[in-house]
Amino acid sequence: MKKQQPRPGQPRRVHYFPILTERFLPRLMKLRRKLRWPLAALAALMLLIGGTLLYLRLQTLPAASISQTSQMLDIQGQIIDTFHTGENRRSVPLGEVSPYVVKATLAIEDRRFYEHRGFDIKGLARAIVVNIETLSAKQGASTLTQQLARNLYLTHEKTWQRKIKEAMYTVQLEMNYSKDEIMGLYLNQIYYGHGAYGIEAAAQLYFNKKASDLTLAESAMLAGIPKGPKYYSPFMDMKNAKDRQHVILNAMANAGDITRADADAAYGEMLTFQPLGSGEQNGFAPYFRDYIRYIAVDKLGINEQLLNEGGITIYTTLDSTAQQAAEEAVKNGMQGSEEQQAALVSIDPRNGYIKAMVGGRDYKKNQINRTLMKTRQPGSSFKPILYLTALQSGYMTPVTRFKSEPTSFSYDEGRKVYEPRNYNDKYFEDFIDMRTAIASSDNIYAVNAIMTVGGERVVEMARKLGITSPMQPVPSLALGTSPVSPIQMASAFGVFANGGVRVEPIAILRITDRSGKVLYEAERKEEKVVEPAYAYVMTSLMESVFDNGGTASRISSLIKRPVAGKTGTTATDAWLVGYTPELATAVWVGYDKDRKLTVAEAHRAAPIFANYTEKALAAVPPKIFPVPAGVVNVYIDPTSGKLAAATCPNKRLESFVSGTEPVEVCGQPADSGADTGAGGAAGAPSDADKKSWWNDLKRWWKD
Known part of the structure; x- marks a missing residue:
């Protein structure tokens, strides 16, 4: 049959379907084949995500790991401190927390907390951009929910497994709790330093008030501490704490939570802090406990959260008997003085174990550990290091003589003059030898000695003995004008007691986790830095300090065993650094603000040393210093x-x-x-x- 032709004047009819079929259907089929696998993959991914979310929704969160208590033990295995006991945490509802605390915490930790679902993608992108621009890791993007998941359920090891678990727990927290509930959990869990867990405990510790009563200034101060309690606690470093408070107040103002005027007023407010020391912190060996925390976190890299919550055990070198003797000696020796301070540190020279440490007379009033401060002039207690240098270098012997009389010394190629004077301008006006010079602490003899041996050699010897403080090789170095710390002096004198062998001071023997796995174990570091014969000759010379005519003779009747050492007195500092074969001890007394000492105040160091040494070694029979060959x-x-x-x-x-x-x-x-x-x-x-x-x-x- 012929196709019907259109009549004249009628439009030609076009059949589009065949054309579409012929031209475009193959293309559509080809495109379908190309999209089949991506669409299938997308569907599978959606199914996987949905299944994972459903699985997480049905799973229960694990038991929180925050209840594990860490312990600190002395050398006998007795508990001297615990970290995170239940008494340090006081949970309160979010409604009983000052709104300023919430706003300050969000402003500095997670300002989009109420907008995201556990992960802040915008914040992460912003942090990446900032870190790339600064070529550092200045800004993080961990949300409060992520922090809470990590602190509640996980350790702080940096592994992919931990990160995956953290992400899963973050999702579960967001599924199971409201934002306010998560915020409340976070504020009740976070660590604010000095044993305070949770905002209520922190408010009591720092300001002696409830969390609900915290002001804007107080809230901004506390909100800055969890970032790093050691650095931002006002008890540890007020400047860092105020700088951090300023950052938080500015962040709150930028977020519109407060006005700029409110921020400025809060920053200028003078805060009144509760004296630190009530409760656990006013207990046994508080300065040593702080020192252990510092060593564990800053030197050994133990995460502070793990230290406080991980159930670890720290085995220390502290001898509780010696520590008790030290605390009593300082307390009794400083009676009648309101402001004068004292410090004592004692080391076993044979193994470097720190046996006792008292960083001040009242930890509750002041937490500065003066045994570690490198700001005090040792005075004449530095002279044995000079004389050891002179002996071992061959420039002098114990019978080398110099005249004790007012003397002017020129140095620096004659361009400078140094005119030392003896205490109270008392001179022998005759030639004296090294034993007499040490016993009487003659300054003229000491400067003659350093001019003979050379200041550079003295500095080199001091470095070998473990003194790292800056020192200038000038004549006045002989009289102890370069500041040092008591712990360095005790360690240096321990070399004399240990026959010339220096052992690095040790405070932590080992650290184990909750299952007993060793996380850290100390390695003994020792080095022979002085010939034994020279170390013994110096010991023999320093015994004269306690004999008749010696500067420590007034306490000789208090010590019933062989002892050697040296006194040191400046206008603002008084020392006695001494030792027996079992203990090397440095005692310092003075004022924190460099106030001059009276004669009576300067005499307090020696009795503290004597009373401590006898009591600490009461159960140890007296021993003579062993005489080496040579x-x-x-x-x-x-x-x-x-x-x-x-x-x-x-x-x-x-x-x-x-x-x-x-x-x-x-x-x-x-x-x-x-x-x-x-x-x-x-x-x-x-x-x-x-x-x-x-x-x-x-x-x-x-x-």
Whole structure:
């Protein structure tokens, strides 16, 4: 059949379907085939997400891990502190928290908290841009919900497994709790420093008030602490705390929560803090406990949240008997003084264990640990380091003599002059040897010594002994004008007690987690920095400080065992650094604001040292300092420094490193065959020796 033709004048009819079918259908089919797998993948992804959300919705959140209590143990294994006991956390409803706290926390931690669903994508993008621009990790993007999930249910290890779990728990928290409930959980859980968990405990600790009563200024101050309690606590660093408060107030003003005038007024407000020290912090060894926390977090890298919540155990070197003796000695020794401060640190020179630490007389009033402060001049207590340098370098021996009289010393190629003076302008006006100079703390002799040996060598020796404070190799270094810390002085003198071997001070022996796994174990670091014979000769010389005529002779009756050491006094600082074979101890007294000491105030260091040493070692039998090989004891004439014969009017038994003892003889020897070799004594004591027979007997016995 022929196709019907259109009549003239009628439009031609076009059939589009065949054309579409022929031209476009193949293209549509081809496009469908291309989209099949992406669409299927998208559908699968949507199904996976939906299934995951459904799964998480049906799962219960794990038990929170915040209830684990960490412990600090002394050397005997007794508990001396706990971290995060239940008494430190006081939960309150969000309605009983000052609105300023909520706004301040959101402004600095998560300003889009009420807009996101657990993850702040905009905040993450903003943080990435800021960090790329500054080439650092200045800004983070962790939401409050993420922080809460991490703190409640997880450890703080940096692994992908932990991050995935954190994301899952974040979703579950958002599913199971309202935003207000999450905010309340966060504020009741977060750590505000000094043992305070939760905003209620923090309000009580810092301001002695309820969380509901916190002002804008107080709220902004507290909101800044969780970022880093060690750095932003007003008790630790007021400048950092105020700077952080300023940042938070500005953030609140920028968010429209407060006016700029309110922010400025709050920043200028003088806050009244509750004295730190009530409760647990006023207990046993508080300065040592703070020191342990500092070492664990800042030096060993233990996460502070893990320290406070992870159930770890810290094994320390503290000897509770010694610590109790130290606290009592400082307390009794400072009676009658309202403002004067004191510090004591004691180290076992044989292993470096810190046995006792008292950083001040009243932790409740002031938490500054003065045993660690490198701001105090050691005065004459630095002189043994100088004399050790002179002995070991071969420039001097114990009988090297200088005249004790007012003297001017030129240095720096004659361009400068130094004129030291003795205490109370008292001089021998005659030649004296090293033992006399140490016992009487003669400054003229000390400056003569440093001019002889050279200041650079003295600085080098001090570094070997563990003193890291800045020192200038100038004549005044001989008199202890370069500031040091008590812990460095105790460690340095421990080298003398330990036969020339320096052992790095240790406070933490090991740290274990809640299951007993060792997280950290101390390695003993020791080094022979002084020849044993020279260390012993210095010990023998420093024993004279406690003999008749010595600067510490007034306390000699309090110590019933061999002891060596050196006093030191400046206008503002007084020291006694001394040791037995078992303990090296530094005691400092003075004022925090460099107020000058009276004579009575300067004399407090020595009795504190004596009372502490005797009580700390009450159960330890007295021991003499062991005499190493290479030491000889000979009788010498103190006036001439020569070997003493029977006809010499005065004699003194003196210790020398073998080969450095004098060879010339004073007077005519009674017996030409008298033995003056190693281990012997030339001549015999005359009647003049009877005044010091006990000291000579002790030295003879050691030989």
